[in-house]
Amino acid sequence: MRAFWLACVCTLSLLGGCTAYDVERTMLTPDSLRTLNDAGIRQLEVSSPYVKAHLKSGNLFRFDAWTIHTESSTITGHAILFNASRDTLSQGTYSLGFDSIAILETNVVRNSGSAVAITVFMGITAAVAVNCIANPKSCFGSCPTFYADDGDGPRLQAEGFSSSIAPALEAADIDALFHAQARDGEIAVIMKNEAFETHVVRHVDLLALQHREGSRTFVTPDGQFWESPSQLTPRSATAPEGDCLSSLAAADGNERYSLADADYLGAKEEVTLNFLVEPGKPYGLVLGCRQTLLPTYLLYQTFAYMGSDAARWIAQLGQQEIREPDRMAGLIGGIEIFVPGRGGEPVFAGLLNEHGPLAVDMHLMQLPAFTDTAATIQLRMTKGTWRIDYAGLAELSRRVEPARVQPAIVLKGGVEDEHARGALTDSARVLISLPGDEYTLRYRLPHSGGPYEYFIESRGYYLEWIRQEWIREENPLFLSQMFLDPEGALRRMTPEFKKVEPDMEECFWRSRYARP
Amino acid sequence: MHGLDAKALAWVLCAGLIAWGCASTNAPDRWLPEPENVPLDAYGSWMRVRSDSGQVLGELIAFAHDTVFVADSVLHAIPSGIIKTARLVKYDEAGLIGAAVPLGFLSTVSNGWYLVFTGPLWLIGGTIAAIARALDPIIDYPGEPLAAFRAYARFPQGLPTGIDRSSVRMKPPGNPAERPRRRR
Numbered sequence: 001m002r003a004f005w006l007a008c009v010c011t012l013s014l015l016g017g018c019t020a021y022d023v024e025r026t027m028l029t030p031d032s033l034r035t036l037n038d039a040g041i042r043q044l045e046v047s048s049p050y051v052k053a054h055l056k057s058g059n060l061f062r063f064d065a066w067t068i069h070t071e072s073s074t075i076t077g078h079a080i081l082f083n084a085s086r087d088t089l090s091q092g093t094y095s096l097g098f099d100s101i102a103i104l105e106t107n108v109v110r111n112s113g114s115a116v117a118i119t120v121f122m123g124i125t126a127a128v129a130v131n132c133i134a135n136p137k138s139c140f141g142s143c144p145t146f147y148a149d150d151g152d153g154p155r156l157q158a159e160g161f162s163s164s165i166a167p168a169l170e171a172a173d174i175d176a177l178f179h180a181q182a183r184d185g186e187i188a189v190i191m192k193n194e195a196f197e198t199h200v201v202r203h204v205d206l207l208a209l210q211h212r213e214g215s216r217t218f219v220t221p222d223g224q225f226w227e228s229p230s231q232l233t234p235r236s237a238t239a240p241e242g243d244c245l246s247s248l249a250a251a252d253g254n255e256r257y258s259l260a261d262a263d264y265l266g267a268k269e270e271v272t273l274n275f276l277v278e279p280g281k282p283y284g285l286v287l288g289c290r291q292t293l294l295p296t297y298l299l300y301q302t303f304a305y306m307g308s309d310a311a312r313w314i315a316q317l318g319q320q321e322i323r324e325p326d327r328m329a330g331l332i333g334g335i336e337i338f339v340p341g342r343g344g345e346p347v348f349a350g351l352l353n354e355h356g357p358l359a360v361d362m363h364l365m366q367l368p369a370f371t372d373t374a375a376t377i378q379l380r381m382t383k384g385t386w387r388i389d390y391a392g393l394a395e396l397s398r399r400v401e402p403a404r405v406q407p408a409i410v411l412k413g414g415v416e417d418e419h420a421r422g423a424l425t426d427s428a429r430v431l432i433s434l435p436g437d438e439y440t441l442r443y444r445l446p447h448s449g450g451p452y453e454y455f456i457e458s459r460g461y462y463l464e465w466i467r468q469e470w471i472r473e474e475n476p477l478f479l480s481q482m483f484l485d486p487e488g489a490l491r492r493m494t495p496e497f498k499k500v501e502p503d504m505e506e507c508f509w510r511s512r513y514a515r516p
Numbered sequence: 517m518h519g520l521d522a523k524a525l526a527w528v529l530c531a532g533l534i535a536w537g538c539a540s541t542n543a544p545d546r547w548l549p550e551p552e553n554v555p556l557d558a559y560g561s562w563m564r565v566r567s568d569s570g571q572v573l574g575e576l577i578a579f580a581h582d583t584v585f586v587a588d589s590v591l592h593a594i595p596s597g598i599i600k601t602a603r604l605v606k607y608d609e610a611g612l613i614g615a616a617v618p619l620g621f622l623s624t625v626s627n628g629w630y631l632v633f634t635g636p637l638w639l640i641g642g643t644i645a646a647i648a649r650a651l652d653p654i655i656d657y658p659g660e661p662l663a664a665f666r667a668y669a670r671f672p673q674g675l676p677t678g679i680d681r682s683s684v685r686m687k688p689p690g691n692p693a694e695r696p697r698r699r700r
Contacts, residue, residue: 020551020609020610020612020613020649020652021551021552022551022652022653023551023554023555023606023607023653025554025606025667025668026667027666027667027672048555049555050555050556052555052558054671054672054673056673056676056677057676058671058676058679060558062556062558082558084671084676084679084684085683085684085685086558086559086670086687102673103672103673105667105672107554107555109551109552109554109555112613112649112652113648114613114645114646114648114649114652115613115649117641117642117644117645118613118616118617118620118642118645121620121634121637121638121641121642121645122616122620124634124637125620125623125624125627125634125637125638128627128630128634
């Protein structure tokens with residue numbers, strides 16, 4: 001991959017080296033020569049190193065070093081004299097009076113406007129490519145992406161089975177299509193492979209939940225769907241940087257996040273939420289969040305340390321003898337939720353830990369009943385690991401069961417793809433998608449009226465394409481350290497990560513695989 | 517390569533071919549100077565004139581208000597009034613920009629998602645730049661008046677009086693003068 005990018009940049013450099021000139025010719029008569037001032041003469045000397053003096057006889061002096069003397073009305077310098085047939089007659093130093101010249105010809109050679117445009121295009125293309133070379137671990141990756149119409153057009157709403165990086169880790173993943181809107185009794189979901197990955201998709205089913213008008217439905221990590229007639233926003237929200245309520249009050253894309261610790265990637269931080277609640281009522285905490293690129297970086301760094309042996313390691317992931325670096329994952333961790341205990345002390349209430357840096361997903365964590373009207377909830381997480389778009393308290397009214405809907409039509413490139421639909425609706429088969437593949441899955445909604453809340457359940461796994469630049473970092477010792485001394489490994493990797501952290505998010509999104 | 521890629525590339529190539537066709541010069545091989553050698557060239561520019569009496573290809577020798585003088589193996593005096601079209605070519609643009617556009621377009625595969633911007637940039641902007649470049653050295657009549665050709669004649673001052681017209685020949689094909697070492 002690196003070689004490929006370098007080839008592209010070299011090509012662009014070669015293009016940049018290609019100059020294209022245009023020529024602007026000017027004819028000066030003896031009268032116009034006399035009107036030249038010193039500045040005009042100097043400008044002419046610089047811009048037109050050669051001048052041609054056309055004589056009335058047809059002969060031509062081509063000066064390659066020259067000076068105009070306005071006071072004596074002469075041009076002096078070294079020249080070649082040609083006759084009318086352009087045979088060379090002589091060469092030497094000549095001084096010509098203006099009156100003996102019919103026309104003085106100047107030629108200014110300058111860059112063509114087209115060449116300037118191409119240079120600009122080359123610069124833009126090279127800048128983007130170089131960014132990918134400089135920061136390969138921030139290039140786009142992580143599972144299938146799902147886009148659904150939010151009323152304004154397709155919007156990234158979910159990513160499927162982010163943790164399933166090997167066949168043995170195949171799993172189902174439920175994600176809320178929180179902003180999806182149906183049209184004409186249908187929901188269309190666009191599934192894309194936008195990374196250098198192979199996606200093996202077992203199924204992608206729509207889960208539709210009818211609910212009461214004004215209610216919303218949320219899902220817990222263990223797959224329980226709860227209807228919520230109302231959601232409370234925090235009265236206050238504070239983080240180490242101060243008030244962060246404006247970022248958390250609405251699912252509007254304005255996310256609260258922090259940078260990783262400068263000394264230790266595993267350092268923790270807390271966000272404190274205060275709610276006004278009705279004691280005894282059932283509530284659940286709703287968090288709309290996604291991971292930052294720190295976990296992705298660590299995953300790719302693990303692959304890099306595996307190097308040329310990565311495929312064997314990945315093949316064995318999930319087997320008994322080789323497990324994921326669980327201790328490392330534990331140090332980074334999810335979002336730990338603490339609620340007030342009987343004595344007011346924080347008590348652990350649950351862990352939200354769904355992987356994926358792409359789409360904000362809505363998660364529900366059921367909470368024990370509050371005994372006071374003032375409820376303080378603390379979120380504890382690794383610094384620089386989570387982006388939280390929304391935090392609210394959902395009043396829970398009842399558990400609901402979804403209607404499972406399989407795709408009725410699957411389109412690829414605008415054409416119905418019966419093979420793909422068959423693969424997605426037959427649990428014994430899988431749909432394999434490669435970088436750039438895009439499928440539109442159309443689901444027909446049940447006829448029992450609405451309104452509905454929509455979730456997507458995807459099942460499968462994906463295989464990262466091991467990049468050449470990762471293999472160069474093969475290091476069994478560092479790999480061992482990630483398993484045996486993950487804290488030490490995190491400390492060792494901190495300076496490297498901090499170097500790339502500021503530009504990671506931008507570079508990551510920019511490097512999505514797209515078709516020309 | 518995906519179908520869409522092939523279509524886009526075909527579009528670029530077609531546009532390039534159209535540009536190449538539009539900017540054809542009919543000049544003999546190595547007759548035209550490179551742009552940076554134009555200041556050294558003591559001859560007139562390449563000219564193609566189509567008139568009621570046929571087509572003449574050769575070096576523009578001189579321009580008078582009612583006559584265009586073009587030389588091939590002989591000197592042709594073509595009355596301005598019968599000229600239908602004329603094309604003057606100042607230099608050989610070498611087609612580097614045209615060649616750069618497909619390469620630049622292909623290189624955008626290194627741009628990931630940003631390809632959706634850089635691809636069309638090359639496809640549309642690059643094609644326009646290539647066409648514009650192909651037309652840079654060309655002056656066409658009747659798009660431009662014949663008077664615009666005068667500066668590119670061997671004798672921009674007009675055909676010298678007393679010149680033996682039968683001795684006037686166009687510049688022989690071959691490499692134009694080497695750039696001399698400048699004296700300063």
